[in-house]
Amino acid sequence: MAKLNPGKFAREVRAEANKVVWPTARETMTTTIMVLIMTTILAIFFLGVDSLFGAIVQWLLSLAS
Template sequence: MALNNPFSKAGTFLKESRGEAKKVDWPTRQKTLQNTIVVIVFSVAVAIFLSAFDLLFGSLLERFIL
């Protein structure tokens, strides 16, 4: 009867999940900060690149089409 109990299944799931989380090789605080900075710098670079193309093509459209 315990196998059909949803609370028993949930408890088993939580125990197994906790065990798996302990096996994970979590990044250090320094590595996390480093990766965060890389993502922010890359995002800003892509935003600048896309903004430049938008400005360029917008001005070309205004000049030649409109």
């Protein structure tokens, strides 16, 4: 493996960092809102699934006693 000069490495890192395209404020806000909506939907879904499984387990345990 060839050794890389630290100066050349720093220049290459800077060149790659200059290629990064940062999102606009509007894109960031839109993405944030979508993440919050999806997180809320999934939280409600998993609450329902957990409640259903909890009720099934309680029912099964009531049969055992």
